[in-house]
Amino acid sequence: MNRKNSLKHKLYTIIFEAETPAGKAFDVVLLVLILSSVLVVSLESVAGLRHDYLPYFISLEWGFTLLFTIEYLLRIYATPKPIKYIFSFFGLVDLLSIIPTYLSLLIIGSQYLLVVRVLRLLRVARIFKLTRFINEGQQLSSALRASVTKIIVFISTVLTLVVIIGSVMYIIEGEASGFTSIPTSIYWAIVTLTTVGYGDIAPATALGQILASFVMIMGYGIIAVPTGIVTVELSKSAREQATTRVCANCHQEGHPLQANYCYNCGYELPDQKS
Amino acid sequence: MNRKNSLKHKLYTIIFEAETPAGKAFDVVLLVLILSSVLVVSLESVAGLRHDYLPYFISLEWGFTLLFTIEYLLRIYATPKPIKYIFSFFGLVDLLSIIPTYLSLLIIGSQYLLVVRVLRLLRVARIFKLTRFINEGQQLSSALRASVTKIIVFISTVLTLVVIIGSVMYIIEGEASGFTSIPTSIYWAIVTLTTVGYGDIAPATALGQILASFVMIMGYGIIAVPTGIVTVELSKSAREQATTRVCANCHQEGHPLQANYCYNCGYELPDQKS
Amino acid sequence: MNRKNSLKHKLYTIIFEAETPAGKAFDVVLLVLILSSVLVVSLESVAGLRHDYLPYFISLEWGFTLLFTIEYLLRIYATPKPIKYIFSFFGLVDLLSIIPTYLSLLIIGSQYLLVVRVLRLLRVARIFKLTRFINEGQQLSSALRASVTKIIVFISTVLTLVVIIGSVMYIIEGEASGFTSIPTSIYWAIVTLTTVGYGDIAPATALGQILASFVMIMGYGIIAVPTGIVTVELSKSAREQATTRVCANCHQEGHPLQANYCYNCGYELPDQKS
Amino acid sequence: MNRKNSLKHKLYTIIFEAETPAGKAFDVVLLVLILSSVLVVSLESVAGLRHDYLPYFISLEWGFTLLFTIEYLLRIYATPKPIKYIFSFFGLVDLLSIIPTYLSLLIIGSQYLLVVRVLRLLRVARIFKLTRFINEGQQLSSALRASVTKIIVFISTVLTLVVIIGSVMYIIEGEASGFTSIPTSIYWAIVTLTTVGYGDIAPATALGQILASFVMIMGYGIIAVPTGIVTVELSKSAREQATTRVCANCHQEGHPLQANYCYNCGYELPDQKS
Numbered sequence A, B, C, D: 001m002n003r004k005n006s007l008k009h010k011l012y013t014i015i016f017e018a019e020t021p022a023g024k025a026f027d028v029v030l031l032v033l034i035l036s037s038v039l040v041v042s043l044e045s046v047a048g049l050r051h052d053y054l055p056y057f058i059s060l061e062w063g064f065t066l067l068f069t070i071e072y073l074l075r076i077y078a079t080p081k082p083i084k085y086i087f088s089f090f091g092l093v094d095l096l097s098i099i100p101t102y103l104s105l106l107i108i109g110s111q112y113l114l115v116v117r118v119l120r121l122l123r124v125a126r127i128f129k130l131t132r133f134i135n136e137g138q139q140l141s142s143a144l145r146a147s148v149t150k151i152i153v154f155i156s157t158v159l160t161l162v163v164i165i166g167s168v169m170y171i172i173e174g175e176a177s178g179f180t181s182i183p184t185s186i187y188w189a190i191v192t193l194t195t196v197g198y199g200d201i202a203p204a205t206a207l208g209q210i211l212a213s214f215v216m217i218m219g220y221g222i223i224a225v226p227t228g229i230v231t232v233e234l235s236k237s238a239r240e241q242a243t244t245r246v247c248a249n250c251h252q253e254g255h256p257l258q259a260n261y262c263y264n265c266g267y268e269l270p271d272q273k274s
Helices: A001-014 A021-044 A047-078 A082-086 A089-096 A099-103 A108-128 A130-145 A149-172 A183-191 A205-244 B001-015 B023-046 B048-076 B081-086 B089-094 B100-103 B110-128 B131-146 B148-173 B182-193 B206-242 C002-016 C020-045 C047-078 C082-086 C089-095 C100-105 C111-126 C131-146 C148-173 C182-193 C206-242 D002-018 D021-044 D046-079 D080-086 D090-097 D100-103 D111-129 D129-147 D146-173 D182-193 D204-242
Strands: none
Touching: A001 A021, A001 A047, A021 A047, A021 A108, A021 B089, A021 D146, A021 D182, A047 A082, A047 A089, A082 A089, A082 C100, A089 A099, A089 A108, A099 A108, A108 D146, A130 A205, A130 D182, A130 D204, A149 A183, A149 A205, A149 B023, A149 B110, A149 B131, A149 D204, A183 B023, A183 B110, A183 D204, A205 B131, A205 B182, A205 B206, A205 D204, B001 B023, B001 B048, B023 B048, B023 B110, B048 B081, B048 B089, B048 B100, B048 B110, B048 D046, B081 B089, B089 B100, B089 B110, B100 B182, B100 C082, B131 B206, B131 D002, B148 B182, B148 B206, B148 C111, B148 C131, B182 B206, B182 C020, B182 C148, B206 C131, B206 C148, B206 C182, B206 C206, C002 C020, C002 C047, C020 C047, C047 C082, C047 C089, C047 C100, C047 C111, C082 C089, C082 D204, C089 C111, C100 C111, C131 C148, C131 C182, C131 C206, C148 C182, C148 C206, C148 D021, C148 D111, C148 D129, C182 C206, C182 D021, C182 D100, C206 D129, C206 D146, C206 D182, C206 D204, D002 D021, D002 D046, D021 D046, D021 D111, D046 D090, D046 D100, D046 D111, D080 D090, D090 D100, D090 D111, D100 D111, D129 D204, D146 D182, D146 D204, D182 D204
């Protein structure tokens, strides 16, 4: 029992952690396998290559899937809380990374869903000891999260706008220029407002082009809003990061550079420059 | 008389407010009706669906319109100031949401204007108790309003530019490449400067491509201006929000929201929440 | 002599200034004439309209040109320094606004250059008494001027990049996909880096699409640079505007909000909040 | 021996420096030669011109290459540390600027690689005595370098996104709309997320257009991130440049460049320029 537990613990250290040499080696192998398997799935979808090398692709795919299945089962075995692991984000990604191959026996084409394996790279990112990268990522995502209500308000406004613009363009342009229905026209409005501009649908009448010009110039201003929101949040978090003076009395952080006294307890702060 | 008034008041509470359970239920039903009716109008415009299900679409449309008409009349009845309501923003939107159906008896195609109903969602937004969202929306729109003169100057400059660029391109490219007239060329200039770039009209001569390259690189700088304006305004309003507390002792401004003591003189700050 | 001078002065007040009722009326008439004449030139270029209404267009054009010629001669007569006026920016624009019509007798099509008249609107902008607008415009253009060296460095980098990218794409893609020469490929690189993306030329080979993907993701970062430059300059000028405290001793402006003493002469500043 | 050394030194001053009149003249000649040779390579690739003037192009190319080869050999001769020069950035660029012509005897088309000569302009930039430009360039590139981890995190996120989006679109749209393989679909996802939008590949099914709309609106937010990062870094470096003076009496930081006295305690500040 004790021996089994120690094996379990050893496995856990290798599979889930990256501090030991064995754990590091495991992660490097996993990284290579994930990248190779995504590459194989991508290349299989190229008609010319599929025609010539289909048997090889299928063998490789099943090989990767078997390896990942074994890894998945070992993870369930090694973790002390299997249920929690299975329903965690990484547990679901690990499962989704193997299901499509088995599913492809029933549904042709489902193997292309295997690219979801690319999400597993997030797990392997640990091996780079990229705490600095993770910090930056958290800073970015916290900046985005801080502005989430602003972004929801913004996207609601944009969606209301494109529904109205799309419908008006449908009435003005009609089916001759490709505005075949209101949903299609709404799609055109999104393509235009975001300045993507495929050109598969484009206004052909004078009135439609005038309205489109208004939409584009409006899009100028609209594209500025998310940029402004994100910039302000990022600059806020950068400023907070810059002011890391700590009060010796109450350990409160984040004092402005010009502060003389702790704003939390009123204790005098040490001089910045001495 | 009193009973009638109390009925009127009850109706008012249900229709115009969202605090009572009945008022909340009314708003939820309204939300569903509005979204469904906009969806029905959109789907009706798809040729395949219109061909197969036209009678259903027409029935649904008239159903929604009758419900909204009853709601409109009840609103006029319930409000203490009917005239003010009718000519308010929401009153006009409510009216515009029912007129196109009646108009479609006379003018074919006018029912597509019913998508204006999407604006009614603004009214129903209340049910989410989204005061936080409304605050954010006000912050965004006040940032935009604060920079309205800058934006007018900017748009005037852009319009002057596109008129001149469009005319020069019309002379250089001519009708062979799709620059069929000065207004069309101005439309092309707007499509290019805003980086939408449909490609339905594109320069084909060497000289035209050189000029277009200049326009695009200029567009780089030009698209930066509204972004800069909005960012500065947003950051100003964010800073103002953060720094409106003043020390009663030394009049130092700019205390963080969580501060208890002035960082300049150490004096206790008044409590933020009282 | 005196009478002639007083007539000259009166003319000067009407034509060059906008404070008197006559001066204002003159500017309003001029505004309408300029907008109408640009509209006529634009509409004349539309093939359908030119075919039907050519005589009217030609009459209107000559009418406007004669009026503007008279105005130009009166301006030369009325101004105390005619030479300075003729070679000033506005003097040259005024001249360029009438020459193309006369030129069109010799060179067909040159009348389209008349749209340069749109620049004359700058002169008429005065009548709106838009000092606030002019201030904002100056703020914008001073922000752009302050960052002119940064922008030159940036554009040189972009130009070096597009020459190299364009040549490599020419070698990779060749003439089959529309990359017919190095200048054309450089044009494509500019279209792509600026995210305009017409799609008249697009990579078709796998290698070309991989390189194009790199260019586009690089373009992400590159388009951020001018925006960053302009935002920083605008925010700097906004901050300077915000700090308009004046020293009572030396009249130095621009003291920070938290300042206690004038940074120029050391004199104590009046308390901000009392 | 001494005489030889003095010749070597004189050559070094002329070729590597730009302070003497001879050195300046050398750089101006070099600038003209580089620009002309890049122009010749570009024009040679235009089919019409190549057909008519091929012998002239070849002569000019060999002429430029011989001149640059002589220059390269002189540089190796004149520099005191030839090995260090050969493997320096500029040494490699100088070599790459002459190799393609010799290579074109063996491999047809390799002469187009000569555009790499455009990089030599970096060297000649000195003659403008553009220390101010170099400062600005350093400021820009240090701002970019400071945010390099943030940008790597960002690009990794974007690459993960486009792999998943591309695969899903491949399954939804299939080969009919141009999504012929997963790599092609990933290319489409990059074209769309970066708002380039060629339109050579565009979704045609309703489901594909809905997904594409999500991608574009997401792209709105995503394009805001690099802009935010660069803006914050640029504004940080601008702020640091402005505020590095410290009061010797009260250690207050953040004095404007033109300040003579500390704004906090009124103490005289040390002179900025000594």
